[in-house]
Amino acid sequence: MNNKNGTIIIFVVLVAVLAAAYMLLTKGKEKPVNAPVSTPSEEMIVETETSESPSDLPKDTSQEKFTPKIETIEINIKAQNFSFEPREIKVKVGETVKINLENVEGFHDLVIDEFNVAIKQIGAGQTDIIEFTADKAGEFEYYCSIGNHRAMGMVGKLIVEE
Ligand SMILES: [Cu+2]
Incomplete structure (x- = not known):
């Protein structure tokens, strides 16, 4: 026990x-x-x-x-007695327009009043270049300011689109 x-x-x-x-x-x-x-x-x-x-x-x-792009449009224009080739140019607002003017015959220049563009008188076989910014929309005339060339039809139309 x-x-x-x-x-x-x-x-x-x-x-x-x-x-x-x-x-x-x-x-x-x-x-x-x-x-x-x-x-x-x-x-x-x-x-x-x-x-x-x-x-x-x-x-x-x-x-x-967001880096901004600057577009430059290069346009070749031929001047002859008594017309421009081409007769119409289209660009967009804000674009930088570079015009290469080639004179085929006679003495000519190129003027666009609204953009203060004025390529000086050049002789046959010569070329000149001018650059401007198309900062406003609309239709503008480019013309030859020598003698009565403008009245004889030496004009063209610059169209600046929005
Ligand atoms: Cu002319």
Whole structure:
């Protein structure tokens, strides 16, 4: 009977010790569980920081897209007795117009009053160049200002489109 009581007491003590040990282990396990939770949050902060720096790069490329373009239109006009070839020129508002005037025969010039364009008188076989900005829309006349050439039909039409 005493031996049985002794074994029961030892068994109870063992159970109590095991229970206490289990309690300590479970409490000890809870702390390591919290620690790994904090490390992913730190990684997420690092990820958000790195994601901000690539977002700055598209801003720089968008600024490059807004670089303005200056269009230069080159037009060859032939002058002869007594007409221009071509008789009609079409450009767009804001374009820089470069006129290459080639005189085939006689003495001629080229004038556009509204744009202060005036190619000086040139002889047969000569060429001259003038550049201006078509800064207003409409239809304008270019003509030869020598003698009565304008009245004889040495005119052309400059169309500046919106
Ligand atoms: Cu002329």
